[in-house]
Amino acid sequence: xxxxxxTVGPLMFLWSPERxxxxxxxxxxAPEVSRVYLGEVVCGKRSPLTVESLLLAEEALTKAGKSVVxxxxxxxxxPREARAVRELAEASALLEVNDVAALACLPKGxxxxxxxxxxxxxxxxxxxxxxxxxQRICANVELSLDAVGAIAKACPDVEIELxxxxxxxxxxxxxxxxxxxxxxxxxxxxxxCETDPDGMAIxxxxxxxxxxxxGIQTLSHGVHLADADLDRLVAAGVKALRISPHTGDVAAVLxxxxxxxxxxxxxxxxxxxxxxxxxxxxxxxxxxxxxxxxLAVEAL
Amino acid sequence: MGSIELVCPAGSPPMLRAAVEAGADSVYCGxxxxxxxxxxxxxxxxxxxxxxxxxxxxxxGAKVLVAINTFARAGxxxxxxRSVDTAVASGAHAVIVADIGVLSYARQAYPDLxxxxxxxxxANSVEAIGFYAEAFGVKRVVLPRVMTAPEIAAxxxxxxxxxxxxxxxxxxxxxxxxxxxxxxxxGRSPNLSGxxxxxxxxxxxxxxxxxxxxxxxxxxxxxxxxxxxGYPTLCKGRFxxxxxxxxxxxxxxxxxxxxVLRDLRAAGVKAIKVEGRQRGKTYVRRVATAFRxxxxxxxxxxDCEPFARMLTxxxxxxxxxxxxxxxxxx
Numbered sequence: 331x332x333x334x335x336x337t338v339g340p341l342m343f344l345w346s347p348e349r350x351x352x353x354x355x356x357x358x359x360a361p362e363v364s365r366v367y368l369g370e371v372v373c374g375k376r377s378p379l380t381v382e383s384l385l386l387a388e389e390a391l392t393k394a395g396k397s398v399v400x401x402x403x404x405x406x407x408x409p410r411e412a413r414a415v416r417e418l419a420e421a422s423a424l425l426e427v428n429d430v431a432a433l434a435c436l437p438k439g440x441x442x443x444x445x446x447x448x449x450x451x452x453x454x455x456x457x458x459x460x461x462x463x464x465q466r467i468c469a470n471v472e473l474s475l476d477a478v479g480a481i482a483k484a485c486p487d488v489e490i491e492l493x494x495x496x497x498x499x500x501x502x503x504x505x506x507x508x509x510x511x512x513x514x515x516x517x518x519x520x521x522x523c524e525t526d527p528d529g530m531a532i533x534x535x536x537x538x539x540x541x542x543x544x545g546i547q548t549l550s551h552g553v554h555l556a557d558a559d560l561d562r563l564v565a566a567g568v569k570a571l572r573i574s575p576h577t578g579d580v581a582a583v584l585x586x587x588x589x590x591x592x593x594x595x596x597x598x599x600x601x602x603x604x605x606x607x608x609x610x611x612x613x614x615x616x617x618x619x620x621x622x623x624x625l626a627v628e629a630l
Numbered sequence: 631m632g633s634i635e636l637v638c639p640a641g642s643p644p645m646l647r648a649a650v651e652a653g654a655d656s657v658y659c660g661x662x663x664x665x666x667x668x669x670x671x672x673x674x675x676x677x678x679x680x681x682x683x684x685x686x687x688x689x690x691g692a693k694v695l696v697a698i699n700t701f702a703r704a705g706x707x708x709x710x711x712r713s714v715d716t717a718v719a720s721g722a723h724a725v726i727v728a729d730i731g732v733l734s735y736a737r738q739a740y741p742d743l744x745x746x747x748x749x750x751x752x753a754n755s756v757e758a759i760g761f762y763a764e765a766f767g768v769k770r771v772v773l774p775r776v777m778t779a780p781e782i783a784a785x786x787x788x789x790x791x792x793x794x795x796x797x798x799x800x801x802x803x804x805x806x807x808x809x810x811x812x813x814x815x816x817g818r819s820p821n822l823s824g825x826x827x828x829x830x831x832x833x834x835x836x837x838x839x840x841x842x843x844x845x846x847x848x849x850x851x852x853x854x855x856x857x858x859x860g861y862p863t864l865c866k867g868r869f870x871x872x873x874x875x876x877x878x879x880x881x882x883x884x885x886x887x888x889x890v891l892r893d894l895r896a897a898g899v900k901a902i903k904v905e906g907r908q909r910g911k912t913y914v915r916r917v918a919t920a921f922r923x924x925x926x927x928x929x930x931x932x933d934c935e936p937f938a939r940m941l942t943x944x945x946x947x948x949x950x951x952x953x954x955x956x957x958x959x960x
Contacts, residue, residue: 405754405805407776409784412755431757434764449751449807451701451821454731462765472810472822473704480705501809501865504776507878511871532878533870534849535842541811543871543878548804550814616817622846623814 332591333560335570336584337365337491339446339468340401340426342499342574343544344376344524347383349577354387356580358394362588365570366391367426369401369418371447373506373545374411375519401426404447405502405546424465433462441465446493446572447502451477453484460488467491468572471498474620475558475566482567489569494556495583496574497529497542497549497610498623507543516546527577528610539611540624552614552624555604557597560590578608631655632925634894635901637695637794638918641673641908646683648911650690653922657687658695658726659907665713666697667728667750668907669824680720693723699748700824701729701807711735718743726772727751728807733766746770749796750807750820754781756788763791770794772903774806779890783897792900797887798917798941799905801951803865803880811864816846827863834859843867883951888924888938890952895928917941 338357341350357363368384368391370377388398400422406415406429419425419435427433428445436442444467450456456467466489469478482490506516508523508530523530529542529549542549556563556571563571573587586603589595595603601613616625638654640646649657660666662674675683684694696717702710710729714736717725725743727733728750736743745768752774753759762768770792773782786793802809806820813819816831831846841853843862850867853859860866865879885905887894894902902925904917920941924934 405752405808407754407781412757415757429758430751430753430761431755434757434761447808449701449729449821451729452704452707452731454702454707454734455729456731458730458734458765472813472819477704484705498810498814500814501804501811503804503879504774505803505879511874511876511878530871535852535868535870535875536849537870538849540848540869541814548811548879617813620817622817623810624848 332362333564333593334568334591335364336360336362336587336591337570337572338363338367339493339496339572339574340367340369340371341380342372342497342547342549343527343529344373344379344521345527346524347380349527350380350383350387353575353580354390356584358390358396360581360584360588362591363396363573363584365397365399367399367401369403369426371401371404371428371445372547373523374403374406374408374414376521376523377414379521399424399426399443401445402428402432404428404445404499405504406431407504426468433459436463439463443468443491446471447499453481456481456485456488460485464488466569468493471500471554471617471623473617475562475618476620478568479566490567491570491572492556492563492568493554494571494573495587495604496553496576497551498554498617499547499549500541500623501548503546503548506546507548508545511543542610550614550623551611552626553609553611554617554623555601555613555615556618557601557613557615558618559597560593562597576610578610579606582607583609631691632929634899634925635794636918636921636925637901637903638914639799639904639907639909640683640914641668641670641910643675643679643683643686645907645911645914646694647686648915649918650687650692652915652918654692654914654918656693656695656723656901657683658697658903659683660697660699661713661716663709663713664824665700665710667699667748667820667824668697669700670829670908673908677716677720680716680722684721694720695724695726695746696720696722697726697748698732699726699728699750701821702731703822707731707735711739714739714743724769733762733768737766744769746772746794748772748807749774752776752805752807754805756785759785759789759791770900772796775802775885776805779893779897782894782899786898793898794901794903795887795894795899796885796905797891797894797902797921798885799909801880801883801885801905809865815848815864827861832862881951884944885951886938886941887952888921888934888941891924891934892928895925913944916944
């Protein structure tokens with residue numbers, strides 16, 4: 331029995347059907363993963379291209395004994411996107427909510443998970459949503475482990491999931507920066523975001539990699555790793571660790587986290603193991619320590 | 631008051647006086663701590679100053695709206711509750727709130743308190759607005775600056791809640807309250823501490839390549855000898871993507887939406903808002919005068935075009951945009 335549950339977060343990028351099938355086949359084969367979040371959370375224009383692959387993934391994951399939770403879009407902006415959020419909210423037994431709009435669409439009293447892109451920063455906000463059916467939060471990535479601990483302590487009935495691996499979802503905009511970089515607009519984007527399966531590299535004028543653009547979303551260049559020791563995470567009230575989908579050696583990332591939640595690796599061991607899986611950027615953890623997110627701080 | 635309410639910023643008592651004298655219908659301001667999203671040194675109001683401000687505004691027929699619009703810190707939300715208490719005690723007309731936790735407290739502690747939803751909550755849909763109205767009795771929503779004018783018009787048709795739209799000043803290109811770029815580099819952000827690209831993290835470096843402003847050591851831009859250097863707000867800098875260096879996120883421009891004022895008014899937008907609590911009394915006097923003139927001209931059935939040109943030199947970086955109000959911005 332592991333001290334912590336492992337989950338896989340929703341895919342942020344526009345991947346080909348082959349890449350999606352391959353990724354979720356590896357997730358299905360990972361014994362430690364108990365829950366997988368599926369759904370288009372960044373751009374509604376992509377949904378027609380990925381929905382079939384995601385439904386096939388749901389089938390495979392369910393067969394493998396994983397529970398599947400659908401996730402709602404982070405910044406629905408068009409009537410079509412609003413409709414999609416409403417349909418998803420009405421059809422899901424348990425929805426991951428990534429925008430307040432989805433809260434309004436949930437049937438009264440329906441259980442939900444508050445996703446990391448929802449702005450929950452304190453125990454009062456979590457308590458207010460718990461009264462409306464929130465079972466679990468995946469903490470906003472800006473929160474330190476201490477802040478997460480304060481929320482967990484004040485809200486014992488709400489499960490806490492921690493964004494534990496992946497490029498940090500930092501910002502959302504009405505504007506598509508992939509399209510803008512390709513001298514186009516969002517309405518005529520030609521799905522140029524498909525060329526960057528981990529996001530488009532953004533460098534400073536010094537040439538240093540800094541951010542990654544994914545359509546209307548901006549992510550970190552660094553790959554966040556929640557590498558505090560297991561007992562420290564458990565003491566902070568963390569119930570589950572979330573792995574965010576990326577390219578690289580997926581099976582090795584899942585195996586490293588599996589070993590970590592079984593107590594076979596400590597925080598430093600996890601960092602060492604994940605570093606060899608070809609993550610898309612250097613490993614960082616500043617937010618966990620209440621510092622700048624881009625920093626890599628010695629493990630707690 | 632004309633057909634549409636003019637809401638102006640006040641970062642200090644003299645600025646508040648200038649705003650109401652120039653014709654602002656409402657003035658928004660914050661307390662001197664991290665509960666408001668312009669938590670800069672030397673700015674904002676003490677509780678006593680807030681009380682005086684409410685009285686002064688009332689003498690001019692204007693209302694004071696208190697921005698308590700950052701997200702309360704986990705384990706320390708007492709400061710945000712105290713700010714709500716202080717705003718209520720001052721007799722302010724309403725509080726402007728973004729955080730679900732603060733909204734929840736304000737509604738429970740003061741059932742009659744008028745609540746406005748801050749732009750930092752970025753509620754851009756009839757569903758999101760409906761949630762805040764139903765859950766907390768929010769009476770007005772300040773719209774995020776990522777919506778087009780036709781989208782705002784469509785929204786106004788669908789919701790009974792009052793809408794307030796930004797028309798002038800600095801422009802967030804990200805959805806407000808949904809951006810952590812600043813804390814990624816510096817550890818401090820609008821949501822966490824009420825500041826973006828904080829001054830203590832800024833440094834400037836000059837070498838043979840030119841002048842490089844940095845934020846926590848990260849190069850945000852680079853200016854040649856013939857270029858005017860601006861403040862290094864992270865999303866307004868130059869970055870390289872696909873081998874090309876450009877203003878990737880946004881050109882250094884300011885919003886001036888006076889040209890869409892007629893559309894916003896026709897759409898039923900209840901109030902228009904000017905950004906810039908950090909910009910001083912001369913700024914607010916000029917902007918308030920121009921928009922007062924424009925609203926009154928529209929109400930008389932005249933054109934507001936002459937008023938649009940009054941403010942061009944005030945734009946940060948000297949250039950203006952209609953922002954997302956025109957669809958091609960996206």
